[in-house]
Amino acid sequence: MSGRITRDEAAHVARLARLRFSDEELDELAAQLSAVLDHAADVEALDVTDIAPTSHPHPLVNVTRADEVRPSLDRDEVLAQAPSVDDGQFRVPPILGEAP
Amino acid sequence: MSGAPGREAALGDGWELVVGLEVHVELSTATKLFCGCANRFGDEPNTNVCPVCLGLPGSLPVVNAAAVDFAMRLGRALGCEARGAVFARKNYFYPDMPKAYQISQYDQPTNTDGRLELPGGHTVGIERAHIEEDTGKTTHIGGGGRIHDADYALVDYNRAGVPLVEIVSRPDIRGAEQARAYVRELRAILLAVGVSDARMEEGSMRVDANVSVRPAGSDELRTRCEIKNLSSLRALGRAIVYEAQRHVDLWSGGERPRQETRHWDEANGRTTPGRSKEDADDYRYFQDPDLVPLAPAAETVAAIDAALPPLPAARRADLAADGGGAVSAEDAALLVERGQDGLVRAAIAAGADPGVAATRVANDLAVEDWAPVTPEGLAALVAMETSGRLTATQSKQVLAEMAEGGGFPDAIAERRGFQAMAGDDLAAVVDQVISENAEAWSRFCAGDEAERKKLAGFLTGQVMRATRGQADGAAVNRLLAARARSRP
Numbered sequence: 001m002s003g004r005i006t007r008d009e010a011a012h013v014a015r016l017a018r019l020r021f022s023d024e025e026l027d028e029l030a031a032q033l034s035a036v037l038d039h040a041a042d043v044e045a046l047d048v049t050d051i052a053p054t055s056h057p058h059p060l061v062n063v064t065r066a067d068e069v070r071p072s073l074d075r076d077e078v079l080a081q082a083p084s085v086d087d088g089q090f091r092v093p094p095i096l097g098e099a100p
Numbered sequence: 101m102s103g104a105p106g107r108e109a110a111l112g113d114g115w116e117l118v119v120g121l122e123v124h125v126e127l128s129t130a131t132k133l134f135c136g137c138a139n140r141f142g143d144e145p146n147t148n149v150c151p152v153c154l155g156l157p158g159s160l161p162v163v164n165a166a167a168v169d170f171a172m173r174l175g176r177a178l179g180c181e182a183r184g185a186v187f188a189r190k191n192y193f194y195p196d197m198p199k200a201y202q203i204s205q206y207d208q209p210t211n212t213d214g215r216l217e218l219p220g221g222h223t224v225g226i227e228r229a230h231i232e233e234d235t236g237k238t239t240h241i242g243g244g245g246r247i248h249d250a251d252y253a254l255v256d257y258n259r260a261g262v263p264l265v266e267i268v269s270r271p272d273i274r275g276a277e278q279a280r281a282y283v284r285e286l287r288a289i290l291l292a293v294g295v296s297d298a299r300m301e302e303g304s305m306r307v308d309a310n311v312s313v314r315p316a317g318s319d320e321l322r323t324r325c326e327i328k329n330l331s332s333l334r335a336l337g338r339a340i341v342y343e344a345q346r347h348v349d350l351w352s353g354g355e356r357p358r359q360e361t362r363h364w365d366e367a368n369g370r371t372t373p374g375r376s377k378e379d380a381d382d383y384r385y386f387q388d389p390d391l392v393p394l395a396p397a398a399e400t401v402a403a404i405d406a407a408l409p410p411l412p413a414a415r416r417a418d419l420a421a422d423g424g425g426a427v428s429a430e431d432a433a434l435l436v437e438r439g440q441d442g443l444v445r446a447a448i449a450a451g452a453d454p455g456v457a458a459t460r461v462a463n464d465l466a467v468e469d470w471a472p473v474t475p476e477g478l479a480a481l482v483a484m485e486t487s488g489r490l491t492a493t494q495s496k497q498v499l500a501e502m503a504e505g506g507g508f509p510d511a512i513a514e515r516r517g518f519q520a521m522a523g524d525d526l527a528a529v530v531d532q533v534i535s536e537n538a539e540a541w542s543r544f545c546a547g548d549e550a551e552r553k554k555l556a557g558f559l560t561g562q563v564m565r566a567t568r569g570q571a572d573g574a575a576v577n578r579l580l581a582a583r584a585r586s587r588p
Contacts, residue, residue, distance in 0.1 A: 061395040067166035070136025089254035
């Protein structure tokens with residue numbers, strides 16, 4: 001696969017992330033994203049017939065922790081880092097539409 | 101009570117309802133899915149948060165072993181295959197998830213291919229039951245509470261990261277009543293395996309319904325709509341009936357429904373359009389590089405299977421067997437749902453009449469706390485009722501007092517002055533009422549069925565008044581019928 005990303009595709013991904021770019025920026029990003037896909041395509045060219053799919057570079061499974069409560073953060077400290085706060089909660093701009 | 105066939109509201113001629121349910125259940129672990137913050141409902145906002153569930157840079161999630169165990173217990177109870185699983189990121193931009201993604205399972209979920217058998221016998225396939233984290237809670241402020249007019253929103257992340265299992269059924273449900281029976285049965289299973297409190301009204305069990313219709317007899321799957329905001333079984337049933345009819349009307353008028361998410365508007369009894377359903381592609385799922393796969397050992401699965409408690413279907417069967425055919429299917433389903441099957445079975449073992457014991461508890465012990473009612477006490481109560489010492493009405497009152505810790509039934513009955521009248525005394529009262537109401541009595545004897553029924557009510561009322569309610573209504577009716585038959 002050639003791995004080319006069009007400006008429209010770049011714009012679609014930007015919209016999903018609620019990011020706004022100029023046409024020039026979208027062209028630049030499309031080229032950069034295409035370069036990433038081209039690199040993946042290089043790997044795709046290798047013959048991996050006899051290699052089992054690997055989900056993770058570490059040879060580990062079942063890494064878990066016990067179900068024990070640990071201290072949470074101090075709320076004032078947490079909220080002090082937010083741009084806007086109201087009534088012990090994070091205050092965010094009006095949200096158009098509902099959660100996906 | 102449950103899944104009674106033939107009670108489904110009929111769609112227009114020639115249409116069949118196709119429903120699949122997605123049920124989100126909060127697991128009752130002590131901590132969240134990927135961090136040690138408390139999993140607790142109702143705390144002050146943003147007090148159970150840490151770098152992991154706030155998505156702060158550099159934090160790393162570690163899986164809660166209990167959440168995996170709970171999810172597998174549920175999966176095995178639903179007859180699922182327990183599989184190796186991988187966590188994936190579901191990417192979306194919305195402030196209820198501060199990381200800008202939700203950790204879920206996508207193409208390799210923990211449980212696949214199960215089934216749930218409804219009390220009526222219909223089987224619903226389970227496609228998957230996967231583990232994921234819950235989102236934070238957003239509250240829209242201003243604009244009369246409507247999302248689109250809000251001035252701003254407040255976010256509480258206490259719920260962000262709470263472990264969920266999402267149980268996805270196959271589109272095997274054919275009616276609103278069946279959908280309700282499915283949710284009731286799933287809830288009974290959740291309670292039996294002890295992995296969630298599964299309260300719809302508190303949001304620890306949330307149901308979305310995928311609804312479509314098709315020509316009866318076909319096996320096609322037409323455009324479906326996903327109905328959200330179903331906060332009760334009643335809402336679930338009404339929403340399915342409404343939505344199915346909307347689809348039938350559209351198809352019948354030469355139009356087609358749009359694939360979208362819709363909201364149930366309980367006040368107006370209709371669904372309203374929400375956002376267009378995003379493609380799975382738009383979520384750009386990929387394996388979470390911060391988490392390694394789950395690979396349950398065969399011994400782990402075997403241990404979970406061995407520790408599963410008796411499930412509702414088996415408990416209904418046990419109760420039916422102990423009842424020797426005298427316990428109705430409706431009573432059995434209700435008793436198991438309320439966890440009262442053990443009490444009734446023990447009372448039967450102690451000698452109680454199975455049908456009376458089951459009916460009395462099913463009808464008259466719908467209380468939160470019935471612990472004071474012992475099997476021996478229940479058996480004694482049932483014996484008093486079947487021997488005629490107590491009328492049905494008196495028996496109900498005694499049972500209510502037993503549940504409040506009133507003690508043994510004979511003591512309660514004595515305290516309340518309940519003594520069903522001995523047969524001879526009652527016969528004397530009936531004869532007196534007959535002679536005092538000669539005209540009514542002649543009409544009773546000569547009347548057709550309706551007239552007879554009406555006058556029986558009147559005459560029984562007179563007997564009740566004369567005995568100050570201590571007569572057994574059924575016995576009075578028997579006496580009246582016998583006197584009418586032997587009338588010269």
